[in-house]
Amino acid sequence: MTAVMITGCSGAGKTTIAAVLARQGLAAIDADDDPLLARSVDAAGNVAEEPAAPDFAWLARHSWAWNPARLDELIQAAAPATLYVCGGAANELELAGRFTQVFLLEIDEPTMLARIDARQDNDWGRIGDTREYLRRFLPGYQARLRASGAIPVDARQPLGQVADAILSRMLANPATSQAGKPGDQPAAPDPGNRQASPEDDPSTISRAQAAVPAPVRCPA
Numbered sequence: 242m243t244a245v246m247i248t249g250c251s252g253a254g255k256t257t258i259a260a261v262l263a264r265q266g267l268a269a270i271d272a273d274d275d276p277l278l279a280r281s282v283d284a285a286g287n288v289a290e291e292p293a294a295p296d297f298a299w300l301a302r303h304s305w306a307w308n309p310a311r312l313d314e315l316i317q318a319a320a321p322a323t324l325y326v327c328g329g330a331a332n333e334l335e336l337a338g339r340f341t342q343v344f345l346l347e348i349d350e351p352t353m354l355a356r357i358d359a360r361q362d363n364d365w366g367r368i369g370d371t372r373e374y375l376r377r378f379l380p381g382y383q384a385r386l387r388a389s390g391a392i393p394v395d396a397r398q399p400l401g402q403v404a405d406a407i408l409s410r411m412l413a414n415p416a417t418s419q420a421g422k423p424g425d426q427p428a429a430p431d432p433g434n435r436q437a438s439p440e441d442d443p444s445t446i447s448r449a450q451a452a453v454p455a456p457v458r459c460p461a
Contacts, residue, residue, distance in 0.1 A: 242320040244339055248329040249346030250379050251366050252356035254400045259327035261404040268319040272328025278311045294369035304331035344407055345386045346396035
């Protein structure tokens, strides 16, 4: 059984990449489409309903997390094919040992905001405090993922080309390779996902650096 994680912040193209890979006949899922896998949880791990317009206070108390048992089920069900899991979560690096490769879809702020504004089926980044939250979160998140060993892919280019770049890298590095597998690194907050460190949270700045980790969700 093998699996590959394709992660990135909001607007990076995770949902689109999942669709592109699926059209090529690969086993690929958009993690956010499975409510048994990806869901908002509180600090105790209880599933929580997301408000219509999340503010900084709510975001600081909740995270977007993957259910490890459900992830295992999906990987096993896809076997012997490699499962491409496109999405992100606050606990994604805690679960990185389940993946043979982890790819980071890198974008800049203008690209992120333009894609958020253009999409029709996802209002994250346009409601409540989520837009400013994402602006603050993006640079630190991507830096931490790179430092953890994720393979960066320039996702500013057309997403069909991004998918080709990922598949080319997979062919060059067999699925059994450990390259790009940051499971032994300290867990980094997720984009796709919602755990952000205090310095990335604008509400933290306004609260004089209150030492409470601030979660963030960055769906595709």
